[in-house]
Amino acid sequence: MNTVKPTTAGTALQTASPWRGTVAGFSASLVGIGLARFAYTPLLPALVGAHWFDASRAAYLGAANLAGYLAGALFGRSLASKTSTRFTLRAMMLLASIAFFACAWPVSFAWFFAWRFLSGVAGGALMVLAAPTVLAHVPPSRRGLAGGLIFMGVGVGIAASGTLVPMLLQQGLEQTWLGLGLISLALTLLAWWGWPTADAPVATPSHHRHAAPSGTLKALYVEYALNAAGWVPHMIFLVDFVARGLGQGLQTGAQYWVLFGIGATVGPLLAGLLADRIGFGRALRVSFIIEAICVAVPAFGLGSVWLMISSVIVGAFVTGTVPLVLGRVHEILAHHPARQTSAWQTATVGFALFQAVAAYGLSFLFSYSGGNYSLLFLIGTSAMLLAFVIDVVAVVQRSTPEHLLK
Missing domain, CATH: 1.20.1250.20 (MFS general substrate transporter like domains)
Incomplete structure (x- = not known):
């Protein structure tokens, strides 16, 4: 009986959740990379034009996100191992959303730098964790399509950086940050129940030893x-x-x-x-x-x-x-x-x-x-x-x- 239960659970998870997981992965790449990184490109001249920061400091804020991304990629798995992958994915999407809201007020350069760094941490962790977690539950013959749909979120974010952000900027810089925060929060809620409850389905034992290439x-x-x-x-x-x-x-x-x-x-x-x-x-x-x-x-x-x-x-x-x-x-x-x-x-x-x-x-x-x-x-x-x-x-x-x- 002990050998039947995990296999049944794994099969149920594989058949019930792959496409919900794919939607969650798409949302994560859109929020963590597509918006958190690429939406800043058209926002940079607006920050300078509104006198929130001068040009050199605004550029450093862009670099803060890249530094955070590297940190998130390095430590994302460690964080997930201390809690759970599902918890970490939810937390990182929430962090990216909160960072948008926090940037609606130019309290200080240090405040802005910290939140841009944290949004980068969220993006790096999501990149490392989201797709592998979802694809582990997708049949091998469909992983190309599922992976493509997940990372489409990055492309949608790049496209939005040239279309949605300029439209939001017509309402004002503060309103733009708040609007991006609301969009990210909505995508976080959409993804909330789509993440697999287990890290991976049970694998079929192999009878042969294969050296890792x-x-x-x-x-x-x-x-x-x-x-x-x-x-x-x-x-x-x-x-x-x-x-x-x-x-x-x-x-x-x-x-x-x-x-x-x-x-x-x-x-x-x-x-x-x-x-x-x-x-x-x-x-x-x-x-x-x-x-x-x-x-x-x-x-x-x-x-x-x-x-x-x-x-x-x-x-x-x-x-x-x-x-x-x-x-x-x-x-x-x-x-x-x-x-x-x-x-x-x-x-x-x-x-x-x-x-x-x-x-x-x-x-x-x-x-x-x-x-x-x-x-x-x-x-x-x-x-x-x-x-x-x-x-x-x-x-x-x-x-x-x-x-x-x-």
């Missing part, structure tokens, strides 16, 4: 980090490249950012569907090649049509690669489910670190080179191509018999 996993960490660097030219310099580099003005540059946001919204879903058809590993290699081509486009001055395509496709992969990497982690550690969450945490931390280093490094290089945009996009392209090469080498080494490698 650590080389392939380490290669994946490097590939994901290189992707973070490859996206930086579009994520930071795209609007400026169009506005000043091409001399088309800020309004036209903002239109390309909207295209980027549209791509980011649909990217995870399309990437997930592709992965369900051809597998996460193959889908990831296809994505590296497409990304390399599209990141290179601005460097060659191919015209507005190609630049529009580049904006949409790179935006799609900025969010679409996330479920691909998470699914690839599950593939690599299929026989080691207990290691999947910690591996995803390592990948997320590496991503956050490399993206921050690349952002500062490319910003310095841009200034040092006298505003050479093409150099930035070519460096991004090189990072994508290197990720592809590393992945191919890792796959070849894994499939080659050990005695041939000696």
Whole structure:
């Protein structure tokens, strides 16, 4: 009887809650990353214009969220182990919502910095915990679609940063923060009962010992980090490249950012569907090649049509690669489910670190080179191509018999 009960419970959980869990995961990525991080981009000039903070301090507030994100990614699992994953997910969504309300009043720079940092902590913890918790209860054949839907929340947040936030700003800066807080709170309530009550369904015991493919996993960490660097030219310099580099003005540059946001919204879903058809590993290699081509486009001055395509496709992969990497982690550690969450945490931390280093490094290089945009996009392209090469080498080494490698 002891062996029947957990299996029945696990099966019931698998069949009853996967899509409610997917909605909860979507809400978490929308609140923790989509709104908490990306909604700040159009708010920054408003903060300066309303004299809440000067330009340099407003920029530091953006960095506070990134620092908090790294902390949340590092310690999210530890926090969940001391309470429960479900409790932590609920608490982090509440924290992100409260942070929006707290930012409606510019009490002081320290007050604002603390709440922006805490919103980043919430985002990092949600990124590490939400998707793996939900996907553990989704049948393997549907994990690509479910992961795509979860990370669609990030893309929706990017799209909202160019549409919803400007509309809210018409009512005032304080009202904008309160409005974002109400939206986040509503999404928190929507997700509240959707989280699985157990960390994972009971796994079928394996009769064979499988060594964890650590080389392939380490290669994946490097590939994901290189992707973070490859996206930086579009994520930071795209609007400026169009506005000043091409001399088309800020309004036209903002239109390309909207295209980027549209791509980011649909990217995870399309990437997930592709992965369900051809597998996460193959889908990831296809994505590296497409990304390399599209990141290179601005460097060659191919015209507005190609630049529009580049904006949409790179935006799609900025969010679409996330479920691909998470699914690839599950593939690599299929026989080691207990290691999947910690591996995803390592990948997320590496991503956050490399993206921050690349952002500062490319910003310095841009200034040092006298505003050479093409150099930035070519460096991004090189990072994508290197990720592809590393992945191919890792796959070849894994499939080659050990005695041939000696």
